[in-house]
Amino acid sequence: MAAAAGRALERIEGKVNIYENMKTVFFGLSLGSVLVLAAIGLAITFGVMGVINMAHGELIMLGAYTTYTMQQLMPNYVGASLLLSIPMAFLVSAAVGILIERLVIRHLYGRPLETLLATFGISLILQQTVRSIYSPLNRSVESPSWLSGSWEINSILSLTYNRLYIILFCLVVFFILLMIMKKTTLGLNVRAVSQNRSMARAMGIRADRVDILTFGLGSGIAGIAGVALSQITNVGPNLGQAYIIDSFMVVVFGGVGNLWGTLIGGFTLGVANKFMEPWAGAVMAKILVLIFIILFIQKRPRGLFPQKGRAAEA
Numbered sequence: 319m320a321a322a323a324g325r326a327l328e329r330i331e332g333k334v335n336i337y338e339n340m341k342t343v344f345f346g347l348s349l350g351s352v353l354v355l356a357a358i359g360l361a362i363t364f365g366v367m368g369v370i371n372m373a374h375g376e377l378i379m380l381g382a383y384t385t386y387t388m389q390q391l392m393p394n395y396v397g398a399s400l401l402l403s404i405p406m407a408f409l410v411s412a413a414v415g416i417l418i419e420r421l422v423i424r425h426l427y428g429r430p431l432e433t434l435l436a437t438f439g440i441s442l443i444l445q446q447t448v449r450s451i452y453s454p455l456n457r458s459v460e461s462p463s464w465l466s467g468s469w470e471i472n473s474i475l476s477l478t479y480n481r482l483y484i485i486l487f488c489l490v491v492f493f494i495l496l497m498i499m500k501k502t503t504l505g506l507n508v509r510a511v512s513q514n515r516s517m518a519r520a521m522g523i524r525a526d527r528v529d530i531l532t533f534g535l536g537s538g539i540a541g542i543a544g545v546a547l548s549q550i551t552n553v554g555p556n557l558g559q560a561y562i563i564d565s566f567m568v569v570v571f572g573g574v575g576n577l578w579g580t581l582i583g584g585f586t587l588g589v590a591n592k593f594m595e596p597w598a599g600a601v602m603a604k605i606l607v608l609i610f611i612i613l614f615i616q617k618r619p620r621g622l623f624p625q626k627g628r629a630a631e632a
Contacts, residue, residue: 334474337472337474337475338474340475341474341475341476341477342589342592342593342596343589343592344477344481344482345481345592346585346588346589346590346591346592346593347485347585347588347589348481348482348484348485348550348588349588349589349591349592350584350585350586350587350588350589351481351484351485351487351488351489351546351584351585351588352484352488352543352546352547352550352561352588353561353564353565353568353584353587353588354488354492354568354580354581354584354585355484355487355488355491355539355542355543355546355547356374356375356378356540356543356547356561356564356565356568357564357565357566357568357569357580357583357584358491358492358495358539358543358577358580358581359374359377359535359536359537359538359539359540359543360374360536360540360565360566360569361536361568361569361572361574361575361576361577361579361580362495362508362532362535362536362539362575363532363533363536363537364569364574364575367423367427367529367532367533368427368428368430369423369427369430369433369437369533370430370433370434370437371423371433371437372434372437372438372440372441372562373418373437373438373440373441373444374437374536374537374540374558374562374565375441375557375558375559375560375561375562375565376440376441376444376445376558377411377414377415377537377540377541377544377558378411378540378541378543378544378547378557378558378561379444379445379448379544379553379554379555379557379558380407380410380411380414380444380448380541380544381403381407381408381410381411381540381541381542381543381544381545381547381548382407382459382544382545382547382548382553382557383448383452383457383544383553384403384406384407384410384411384541384544384545385399385400385403385407385459385544385545385548385553386452386457386459386548386553388400388402388403388406389403389459389460396460396461396462396463397462397463397464400461400462400465400545400549403545403548404542404545407538407541407542407544407545408538408539408541408542409538409541410541411537411538411540411541411542411544412534412535412537412538412541413534414444414537415533415534415536415537415538415540416530416533416534416537418437418440418533418537419529419530419533419534420530422436422437422440423436423437423533424526424529441558441559445555445556446555448555449555452555454554454555455554456552456553456554457552457553457554458552458553459548459549459553461480461549464479465479465480465483465549466479466480467479469482480549480550481550483549484546484549484550487546488546491539491542492577492581495535495539495577496577498535499577504528504531504535507523507528508528508531508532510523511523511525511528511529511532512575543561544557544558547561564587567587567607567608567611568580568583568584568587569583570611570615570621571583571586571587571611571614571615571621571622572584572621572622572623573620573621573622573623573624574620574621576621576622576623576624578623579621579622579623582622582623583621583622587607587611590607590610591603591604591607594606594607
C-alpha cells in the first residue's frame with residue numbers, strides 16, 4: 319500500500335510539474351509577444367535604414383498614451399475605445415516617426431554615432447513633452463470585460479485572458495506585416511533597398527521615399543505595441559525605456575532585418591527569461607540573458623537568421 323501510494327504521489331507531482339512548466343511557457347510566450355511587438359518595428363527600420371533609433375521606446379509610449387486618451391474620450395465604451403486605439407496609435411506614432419525621419423535622421427544617414435545621439439535627445443524631448451501634457455504620474459488604462467479574468471483549464475493551470483489575447487494579437491500583427499513585406503510593392507522595394515541600396519536606386523526605386531514609408535511603418539507598429547502594453551502595465555513617461563534595450567537584443571539575436579528571426583528571438587528570450595526568474599530573480603535573469611546574447615553574437619555575429627544580399631556581405 320505504501321509503495322502504491324508513493325507511486326501515485328510521484329505521478330501527481332509529475333503532472334503538477336508539467337502544468338507548472340506549461341504555465342511558465344505561457345507567461346514566457348506572453349512576455350515574448352510584448353518583446354516581438356516592441357522589436358518588430360525596430361527590426362524594419364534598423365534592418366533597412368541602418369538607423370539606431372533610441373527614440374523607438376518613446377514611440378511605443380506614444381501608442382500607450384493614445385490608448386489612454388481614447389479611453390478618456392470614450393469612458394463608457396471601454397472595448398470600443400481599445401479597438402479604435404489600434405489604428406489611432408499606429409497613425410500617431412507613424413506621424414511622429416516620419417517627422418523625426420524628415421527633420422533629423424535624413425541628414426545623418428551613414429553616421430550611426432550621430433544618429434544614436436540625436437535620437438536619444440529626441441527620446442528625452444518626447445518624454446518631457448508627455449510629462450508636460452499628462453503630468454509625470456503613471457496612468458492606468460481600464461481593460462474591457464473580455465480581457466479580464468482567466469481561462470481555468472484545471473486547478474493548477476489557468477491562462478489570463480489579457481496575456482492570451484496579447485499572444486494572438488502579436489501573431490496577427492506579425493503575419494499582416496509579413497504579408498505587406500512579401501506581397502506588396504512597398505515590401506518589394508523595402509527588401510530591395512535593404513539588400514543593396516545602390517542597386518535599388520539604379521533600378522529606379524526611390525530610396526528616399528522607401529526610407530520615409532519604412533520609418534513610418536516601423537514607428538506605427540511601435541505605437542500598436544504601446545496599445546498592447548497598456549493592458550498589462552501602467553502608462554507613464556518612462557514606459558518605453560523599459561523595452562528599448564530588450565528590443566535591440568531581440569533584433570540582434572534574431573538577425574537584423576529578419577521578421578521570422580525577430581519572432582523566434584522574442585519568444586525564445588521571453589520563455590528563457592521566465593524559466594530563469596524563479597531561481598535567479600528578475601534582474602539576474604535579464605543579466606544572464608544579456609550575457610547569453612553577447613556570447614551568442616561572438617559565435618554568430620549576424621544572429622539566428624542572417625540577412626541575405628550583397629549589402630549583408632559587405
